[in-house]
Amino acid sequence: MATEMALVKPISKFSTSSPIFSNSRYGKFTTVRMSSTSQSTAKAAAKGGKKAAKTAIKETLLTPRFYTTDFDEMEALFNTEINKNLNQSEFEALLQEFKTDYNQTHFVRNKEFKEAADKIDGPLRQIFVEFLERSCTAEFSGFLLYKELGRRLKKTNPVVAEIFSLMSRDEARHAGFLNKGLSDFNLALDLGFLTKARKYTFFKPKFIFYATYLSEKIGYWRYITIYRHLKENPEYQCYPIFKYFENWCQDENRHGDFFSALLKAQPQFLNDWKAKLWSRFFCLSVYVTMYLNDCQRTAFYEGIGLDTKEFDMHVIIETNRTTARIFPAVLDVENPEFNRRLDKMVEINEQLLAVGETSDIPLVKNLKRIPLIAALASELLAMYLMPPIESGSVDFAEFEPQLVY
Numbered sequence: 001m002a003t004e005m006a007l008v009k010p011i012s013k014f015s016t017s018s019p020i021f022s023n024s025r026y027g028k029f030t031t032v033r034m035s036s037t038s039q040s041t042a043k044a045a046a047k048g049g050k051k052a053a054k055t056a057i058k059e060t061l062l063t064p065r066f067y068t069t070d071f072d073e074m075e076a077l078f079n080t081e082i083n084k085n086l087n088q089s090e091f092e093a094l095l096q097e098f099k100t101d102y103n104q105t106h107f108v109r110n111k112e113f114k115e116a117a118d119k120i121d122g123p124l125r126q127i128f129v130e131f132l133e134r135s136c137t138a139e140f141s142g143f144l145l146y147k148e149l150g151r152r153l154k155k156t157n158p159v160v161a162e163i164f165s166l167m168s169r170d171e172a173r174h175a176g177f178l179n180k181g182l183s184d185f186n187l188a189l190d191l192g193f194l195t196k197a198r199k200y201t202f203f204k205p206k207f208i209f210y211a212t213y214l215s216e217k218i219g220y221w222r223y224i225t226i227y228r229h230l231k232e233n234p235e236y237q238c239y240p241i242f243k244y245f246e247n248w249c250q251d252e253n254r255h256g257d258f259f260s261a262l263l264k265a266q267p268q269f270l271n272d273w274k275a276k277l278w279s280r281f282f283c284l285s286v287y288v289t290m291y292l293n294d295c296q297r298t299a300f301y302e303g304i305g306l307d308t309k310e311f312d313m314h315v316i317i318e319t320n321r322t323t324a325r326i327f328p329a330v331l332d333v334e335n336p337e338f339n340r341r342l343d344k345m346v347e348i349n350e351q352l353l354a355v356g357e358t359s360d361i362p363l364v365k366n367l368k369r370i371p372l373i374a375a376l377a378s379e380l381l382a383m384y385l386m387p388p389i390e391s392g393s394v395d396f397a398e399f400e401p402q403l404v405y
């Protein structure tokens with residue numbers, strides 16, 4: 001998994017009293033114990049030390065989430081006795097792909113990393129740390145979910161189970177590589193602690209399929225777009241991790257293709273009016289979450305020479321085109337109204353965040369938030385109700401194991 005997905009809710013944050021830094025087991029490094037998205041926390045993280053240890057966690061509802069599901073229902077879905085749609089030969093072929101392990105030797109670091117990190121300073125440094133933290137958390141989230149699915153499906157469907165285990169191998173590699181990146185900034189995410197301390201969001205299997213498919217494909221498009229941009233504009237190549245995105249994103253693409261095959265094996269999730277409504281809902285959630293998140297972090301994208309909104313719209317349009325091959329309905333994201341409403345949501349979200357920053361008492365803040373939340377909800381609803389694009393076909397959505405460029 002490469003990107004985060006959250007059901008969009010406008011309330012900005014909640015705090016917990018847990019410490020975010022532990023006495024480091026990485027020697028001179030500071031261990032970040034919770035993923036933090038706040039700039040103040042990232043700044044504190046960069047400083048390290050006692051002052052940082054007192055910083056409260058600011059975890060927003062747009063923070064990458066950890067997922068869990070109904071594993072008994074999953075077992076039933078992948079039981080070949082019960083589900084005759086399971087195309088075992090297709091899964092066997094996919095398993096061979098994953099066993100080939102194209103990126104086994106890809107994630108090797110060199111001394112350029114630390115040297116580049118030392119040159120990144122000022123506000124960009126802090127925003128880089130946040131990028132690494134969020135990406136690492138999102139990748140690790142995929143690792144946990146796939147690992148558990150690999151474990152739980154072993155008896156019912158060993159082939160599908162092994163694919164999940166191999167995907168968790170990939171995600172662990174991605175998360176580990178990002179965490180090594182954090183070490184260039186003298187930080188490390190405490191992934192063991194994260195596993196235990198974070199709340200898990202429950203999704204029924206059907207929703208896990210929609211959400212993870214989108215998450216993998218949007219991750220692919222984000223990575224490949226950044227990679228291509230930096231290849232053309234090497235002057236913005238300020239940290240070598242981006243050079244790894246070309247092969248890295250092929251992992252995400254393969255993961256997405258596996259979910260495409262899983263969805264095909266469960267035609268009940270694709271072929272009725274409810275499937276169409278849910279498909280549109282998940283597309284909307286994923287696209288809006290990414291857009292609002294990224295528009296809060298324009299400094300990062302500008303730092304690597306991208307226009308945040310242009311980048312996001314490109315990723316949304318490409319992801320939507322890919323998704324239309326399998327989902328029975330998608331949003332009409334190429335209609336200018338969609339982009340206009342996204343921008344309107346960014347404005348409202350900024351106003352909401354500004355309310356949070358005022359010195360008003362909580363009651364006043366909440367009263368001020370009500371009309372803004374209503375405005376956000378009405379934009380969301382209007383986008384959801386825009387005429388959709390009928391798409392997908394269980395018959396036509398063939399598995400495509402080749403590299404997509």
Ligand SMILES: [Fe+2]
Nearest residue numbers: 001002171174
């Ligand atoms: Fe990944």
Ligand SMILES: [Fe+2]
Nearest residue numbers: 001002252255
């Ligand atoms: Fe992935």
